[in-house]
Structure formats: structure tokens, C-alpha cells
Amino acid sequence: MRVILINPPLDSVLRDGNVDPVTSYLFYNSAPLGLLYIAAVLERRGETVACIDAAAEKLDIPGTVKRIQEFKPDVIGIGSTTVVFDGAIELAEKCKEAMPDVPMVLGGYHVTLLPDEAMAHDCFDIGVIHEGEHTMEEVVDHFKGLVKREDIEGIVYKQDDGTVHHAPHRKTFRKLDELPFPARHLLPPNLYKPVPVDEHAMPKFAMVSSRGCPHACAFCQKSRTGYRSRDPKHVVDEIEHMIRDFGVRDIAFVDSLFCANKRRVMKICDEMIRRNVKVSWTCSSRVEVVDKEMLQKMKDAGCWRTRFGVESGSDQVLDFISKGITKEKIRNAITWAHEVGLRPKAFFMVGHMPDTHETIQETIEFAKSIPLHDVTVQINTLLPQTPQMEVWQREGSKWGRVINESTSERSFWEPTFVPWGLESEDIIEYHRQFYREFYFRPVTLARHLEGIENWRHVYKYVQASNLFSFLFYNMEKPSLSMVKGFVDAMKKNRKASDSAAMHEYLG
Ligand code: B12
Ligand code: SF4
Structure with missing residues (x-):
């Protein structure tokens, strides 16, 4: 079977707005290991698997749908936390419009925590609760016609009368060492900053x-x-x-x-x-x-x-x-x-x-x-x-x-x-x-200066300057007023007890 696993794009508010430096580090700085574990388990069984981290690739909804269509999936899986759930719904709805026969599986924290609310959206066929590796194996077997939906533990799905059915709880998987390593090869290695x-x-x-x-x-x-x-x-x-x-x-x-x-x-x-x-x-x-x-x-x-x-x-x-x-x-x-x-x-x-x-x-x-x-x-x-x-x-x-x-x-x-x-x-x-x-304290600066080991580390601080200016003053770029604020704060701190701490620190 061809299974594609997606970390959803940010919803329109975040995506179309001018994404600030904090948001960009918050959402794109680390690969979704949950999806990569599921991918690894499915690959081990011989399924053909692809992964798209739409948030990290800064894809919009149409761009993500296009990539999914090109893969010609038999099953689509979306993993979502609470904060990106609006994006997950938008993506799933557009996928349903473009590929009405391809089943849509929802996993991750949001459906685990709020299964009824999440599954109220018609675009999702099955929700996977908690850790998804073994459940997803059975879900794929179900779409192959090998397992009945009613026999899968740890899922939620909508019944014909529109109510959400909760299957029995799946026992927590304890033998973590039996899992393969996450399928990191499925995502571009240089995607994460x-x-x-x-x-x-x-x-x-x-x-x-x-x-x-x-x-x-x-x-x-x-x-x-x-x-x-x-x-x-x-x-x-x-x-x-x-x-x-x-x-x-x-x-x-x-x-x-x-x-x-x-x-x-x-x-x-x-x-x-x-x-x-x-x-x-x-x-x-x-x-x-x-x-x-x-x-x-x-x-x-x-x-x-x-x-x-x-x-x-x-x-x-x-x-x-x-x-x-x-x-x-x-x-x-x-x-x-x-x-x-x-x-x-x-x-x-x-x-x-x-x-x-x-x-x-x-x-x-x-x-x-x-x-x-x-x-x-x-x-x-x-x-x-x-x-x-x-x-x-x-x-x-x-x-x-x-x-x-x-x-x-x-x-x-x-x-x-x-x-x-x-x-x-x-x-x-x-x-x-x-x-x-x-x-903005001499002692913090001293600690950071001490950690600089090479030119690349110096460059890191240049890269971080827009992050700091945003955090300190809500500005996209460092400016004169930020430098002024910095000098003022240093002066203020120098007078305060902090300067004693710095002397103690520097010996
Ligand atoms: C690393 C991490 C990050 C990384 C990478 C996130 C990622 N996409 O994986 C970064 C730094 C980018 C990040 C950002 C954020 N994170 Co974070 N993060 C974590 C952390 C510490 C570990 C995640 C992890 O890798 N776990 C290990 C893997 C194996 O487990 P897993 O992710 O749970 O995946 C399993 C199941 O959830 C399920 N599953 C997951 N996806 C799918 C998909 C399908 C199809 C299926 C079937 C199953 C399935 O199966 C997986 C395997 O068993 C968790 C806390 C934790 N320890 O779990 C918080 C956590 C996920 N983050 C959280 C939050 C709030 C955020 C942020 C809003 C930032 C913030 N302010 O903290 C952003 C939102 C980013 C986003 N895109 O949603 C909350 C989410 C709570 C919620 N209700 O949604 C958590 C739970 C922390 C907490 N305890 O509150 N985060
Ligand atoms: S409950 Fe555990 S994971 Fe959550 S903040 Fe406390 S120590 Fe950390």
C-alpha cells in the first residue's frame, strides 16, 4: 500500500501573515518523530511510505494537496497537535475534495485529547489515539481488507448514525526497543533550523x-x-x-x-x-x-x-x-x-x-x-x-x-x-x-562569550539577532532603539547587584 504521512501546514492566519522569527523556530525547528516512527514501522512491513512536513517546508494547503496527489496514496495520515488543528482540518477537507476515495487517518495529540470534537469533522475517517505505530499497522491492514474496523483497538471513527465510536483502549506498548529507528531518510535533512x-x-x-x-x-x-x-x-x-x-x-x-x-x-x-x-x-x-x-x-x-x-x-x-x-x-x-x-x-x-x-x-x-x-x-x-x-x-x-x-x-x-x-x-x-x-546583563553576555568556540558560533549570534530583537521589542529586525535599549539595560544592570555576580563569576 502507498501511505503518505503529513505534518500539516500552518493555518491561514499563521501562514499568510508575516511569520515572525519566534513562530518560525517554534514550528519548524525539529522533525516530527511521531510520523517518522510510524513511517518506519510501515516500511518494515513493506508498505511504500512518504512523509511531508508541510509546516517546515512552508507549504500552503493547495501546494500540500498537489504533493499528496502526485504520490497517488492509498491512505493519507495526518498528525496534529492542538495549535495546528485548524490547518489539519483545512488540509483534510481539500484532500477529500481532490481524492474522495482515499481514506484519511488523523493521529497525534489533538485527537488523543479531544477525540469527539476532532472526529466531528467529516473529513477524517479514522482517528488514532495515543501512540500510533501498531494501531496504524492494523488500520492499513483494514484498508487492505484484512482486518475489520471493529476489531482494531485504540481508534475512534464515525458510525452511520453520525455518533463517534470509541474502540477499546489499546494497551500501552512497552517494548520500545522493538521499534525500528525513525525513518529520517524520508524528510530532507537540511529542512530544520x-x-x-x-x-x-x-x-x-x-x-x-x-x-x-x-x-x-x-x-x-x-x-x-x-x-x-x-x-x-x-x-x-x-x-x-x-x-x-x-x-x-x-x-x-x-x-x-x-x-x-x-x-x-x-x-x-x-x-x-x-x-x-x-x-x-x-x-x-x-x-x-x-x-x-x-x-x-x-x-x-x-x-x-x-x-x-x-x-x-x-x-x-x-x-x-x-x-x-x-x-x-x-x-x-x-x-x-x-x-x-x-x-x-x-x-x-x-x-x-x-x-x-x-x-x-x-x-x-x-x-x-x-x-x-x-x-x-x-x-x-x-x-x-x-x-x-x-x-x-x-x-x-x-x-x-x-x-x-x-x-x-x-x-x-x-x-x-x-x-x-x-x-x-x-x-x-x-x-x-x-x-x-x-x-541584557554583563553576566549573561559573559557566559555566552565564553561558549564561543569558533567562527560558526559567532555567525550563530548574527542569525539570532532578529530573534532577540523580536523577543525584546517585537521588532522584525534589530534597530537603533534596540541597541539603545541594550546599552541602557547594561548600564542599569552594571549598577545593580548583578555586577557583583559578574565579578564573582569571572573570578
Ligand atoms: C519535540 C517536540 C516539539 C518539536 C517537534 C514537534 C513535532 N512535530 O513532533 C517542536 C519544537 C517543533 C515542537 C513545537 C511545538 N510544540 Co511540541 N513537543 C515536542 C515533544 C517534547 C516531543 C514530541 C515527540 O517527538 N515525541 C515522540 C514521538 C514518538 O511521539 P509523538 O510525537 O507523540 O507521536 C506519537 C503519537 O502522538 C502518534 N501520532 C503522532 N502523529 C501521528 C500521525 C498519524 C497519522 C498517526 C496515526 C499517529 C500519530 O503516534 C506517534 C508514535 O507513537 C512533545 C512532548 C512529548 N514528549 O511528547 C511536545 C508537544 C507535542 N508540543 C506541544 C506544543 C504545545 C508545541 C508548540 C505549540 C510549542 C510550544 N509552545 O510548546 C509547537 C507546535 C508545533 C506543531 N507543529 O504543532 C504539546 C502539544 C499539546 C497539544 N495539546 O497539542 C506537547 C505534547 C508538549 C506538552 N506536554 O504540552 N514541539
Ligand atoms: S508533567 Fe512531565 S513532561 Fe509535563 S511538564 Fe511536568 S515533568 Fe515535564
Whole structure:
């Protein structure tokens, strides 16, 4: 069978507007591994598979439909998160018009979280819930006439009376090592441009060494699959395969939680050291899992950065979002990571349900007081099937107001929910202020200058300038006022306690 798998184009609002630098990195910086895993499983069975990342190729809907038609598919699969779902619907509808007999399968986070709502659109024939590798094998067998639709677990579909039928739940697949490596050869290797300050060498590829997460942070989609991890040897086999077949030099582990378990991380690092694997890499961690020994081992095995989900610098907010960590634990982990040379980065959000002017300012000050090299700041967004969405549904008016219900704006970069006591404009301004105050400091600059190893790294910062100007001032290009702002902020910071921190840092 000929199966084509699509990462949908951005919807018309994003696509036709002047796509800003943040959006472009947000949507096009890493290959859709979920689609590539499904492609690999289908290829292993002898199906002919193609993949199109329409968002990354910046294709519009007619251009994507044309490419799909040229492939002459027997089945079309679309993977969609919530934020790109409008684009997924538009694409599926146009495909149905052009190829009415070709079945359309929808997979990914949105249909998993909101199956009834997603399948209400007539353009989708079958929805695949949760992880799709084995379900998709059976779906393809169904279209070959080998399996009855009623016998497939883990799908949803519309019955003749228009109601959505939920098939029995498919048991979570635990033997991750039995899966083939993602079919990365199906996408152009140079399509993805990582955020310049987030890569150490090129080409940079993403991979996962585990799935699921045992925690339940309020803003994160509830993990119903549980945590499962791959054998460290199998993980290193995939790294070697990426180096051999794609010349990969930097890897981002995009597991929800790479450092969930010290023993496993130590084993992966030992295996990389034993095989003398020459690659740099980054990963995500929770602050309470790491210790200095573990971070040092990661550094020895080629890790150059750990990303920590910090989210807030207010213990009261951390408590509300069930992060299960304290400011003290955050400070310890980030200090150790910095001391062993891991250039720690943290994720923060502004606009948590209990956030106030004071807690946001406390968060910005906290971020500046710990030895972080980079931050990503997002705007808290209520996504379906998250614990905070349940709180909102139960006691919403207690916390604030939803100001925008559009799915395509739930990108974490524009306010859709505003806590009482704050205005939407405050959140937008705090978002920028956070970046400005964090980056426009001698100590941050010094940390970045120290990380420059070659001319390519210098070029990275030139490339990043439009990103920074957008983040700091909402300008597409750096301008004189940005330079002025930079100088002013540096002067201000020099006077502040920060200058003491810099002297201490520079020894
Ligand atoms: C890497 C990553 C990215 C990368 C690559 C995204 C991509 N297209 O894969 C980048 C940086 C580009 C990115 C961007 C964004 N991301 Co992101 N990202 C992730 C992350 C950390 C890992 C994804 C991954 O590779 N998983 C491993 C693979 C194997 O699993 P999978 O993707 O779930 O795929 C399986 C199933 O979903 C299903 N499936 C998927 N597609 C299809 C298609 C078909 C046809 C079928 C049958 C099945 C199927 O089968 C797959 C194999 O089992 C996840 C969190 C996580 N750990 O899963 C968040 C996550 C997917 N991102 C999220 C968000 C919100 C975003 C952004 C809006 C940015 C932001 N502000 O965070 C943008 C939106 C981009 C977009 N195009 O939609 C949310 C989505 C929530 C939601 N309700 O939709 C997640 C779940 C994080 C979270 N916990 O909140 N992201
Ligand atoms: S934010 Fe991270 S640690 Fe928290 S539930 Fe989501 S994946 Fe797990």
C-alpha cells in the first residue's frame, strides 16, 4: 500500500501573515518523530511510505494537496497537535475534495485529547489515539481488507448514525526497543533550523530515549501512557546510526523526561564513553533528579546543555502548578550544572493561574539570581485535558478569564488566559521584559562569550539577532532603539547587584 504521512501546514492566519522569527523556530525547528516512527514501522512491513512536513517546508494547503496527489496514496495520515488543528482540518477537507476515495487517518495529540470534537469533522475517517505505530499497522491492514474496523483497538471513527465510536483502549506498548529507528531518510535533512543559541554543532537531530512522564504538572497534558525507557545500548545504537548515515554532530533528546532515573542516564553515558561516540547532545531534566556526579558524567559523555522545567520563581505558584520542586532545589541543580560546565537552560512561564504582578517580578528576579545561560519564556496557555484546564472548568471565575478560544492561538506565545489582577498587555510586556532583563546583563553576555568556540558560533549570534530583537521589542529586525535599549539595560544592570555576580563569576 502507498501511505503518505503529513505534518500539516500552518493555518491561514499563521501562514499568510508575516511569520515572525519566534513562530518560525517554534514550528519548524525539529522533525516530527511521531510520523517518522510510524513511517518506519510501515516500511518494515513493506508498505511504500512518504512523509511531508508541510509546516517546515512552508507549504500552503493547495501546494500540500498537489504533493499528496502526485504520490497517488492509498491512505493519507495526518498528525496534529492542538495549535495546528485548524490547518489539519483545512488540509483534510481539500484532500477529500481532490481524492474522495482515499481514506484519511488523523493521529497525534489533538485527537488523543479531544477525540469527539476532532472526529466531528467529516473529513477524517479514522482517528488514532495515543501512540500510533501498531494501531496504524492494523488500520492499513483494514484498508487492505484484512482486518475489520471493529476489531482494531485504540481508534475512534464515525458510525452511520453520525455518533463517534470509541474502540477499546489499546494497551500501552512497552517494548520500545522493538521499534525500528525513525525513518529520517524520508524528510530532507537540511529542512530544520534549530534556534541558533540552542545548537552546538550542525547537523542537529532530535531523538527520544524514553516515552511518557510520571509527573502531572498543571499545564501539561496528562500522561496516560506511563513512563517507559529504551535500553541504553539501543539508544547508543541509534546515535551511532545517525552519525554514520546522516553525519549528525549534535543531538537533542526531546523525551518528556530524559533524566527520570539516575541509573539509566549513567548507563547511557557509560555506553557513549565506552564506544567513544563523538557527538554533542542536550536533554531535559527535573531539578530534583540530578546530582553533581550525574551531571559530571553527562558532561564527560558529550552533553553540553541540560534543560530544566522551572516555570516559576514563586514557591506559591510552584505549589499550585504541582511542579513538586522548590526554589532551593532549583538553585542547587542549576548551580551544579553550571559548575560542571553544562550551560543550563530553564523554561519559564508567565500568566500561571495564580500569577500576580508580584509573583512574575519575583520569577524574573529569581531567574537572574541563578547561574542560567539561557531561558525560554512562554505564556501559560490552557490546553485540553490538562490539570489546570480541569481547575478552570471547576472554578474558572476564581482565577481569571479566557480571552481567546481559538485553537490556532494556543501556541504559548500569545495570551489566551489572563489571571485576575493582570491585563493581557501586562502579560505581553512581562514576557518581553523577562527576556530583556535576563539577556541584557554583563553576566549573561559573559557566559555566552565564553561558549564561543569558533567562527560558526559567532555567525550563530548574527542569525539570532532578529530573534532577540523580536523577543525584546517585537521588532522584525534589530534597530537603533534596540541597541539603545541594550546599552541602557547594561548600564542599569552594571549598577545593580548583578555586577557583583559578574565579578564573582569571572573570578
Ligand atoms: C519535540 C517536540 C516539539 C518539536 C517537534 C514537534 C513535532 N512535530 O513532533 C517542536 C519544537 C517543533 C515542537 C513545537 C511545538 N510544540 Co511540541 N513537543 C515536542 C515533544 C517534547 C516531543 C514530541 C515527540 O517527538 N515525541 C515522540 C514521538 C514518538 O511521539 P509523538 O510525537 O507523540 O507521536 C506519537 C503519537 O502522538 C502518534 N501520532 C503522532 N502523529 C501521528 C500521525 C498519524 C497519522 C498517526 C496515526 C499517529 C500519530 O503516534 C506517534 C508514535 O507513537 C512533545 C512532548 C512529548 N514528549 O511528547 C511536545 C508537544 C507535542 N508540543 C506541544 C506544543 C504545545 C508545541 C508548540 C505549540 C510549542 C510550544 N509552545 O510548546 C509547537 C507546535 C508545533 C506543531 N507543529 O504543532 C504539546 C502539544 C499539546 C497539544 N495539546 O497539542 C506537547 C505534547 C508538549 C506538552 N506536554 O504540552 N514541539
Ligand atoms: S511538564 Fe515535564 S515533568 Fe511536568 S508533567 Fe509535563 S513532561 Fe512531565
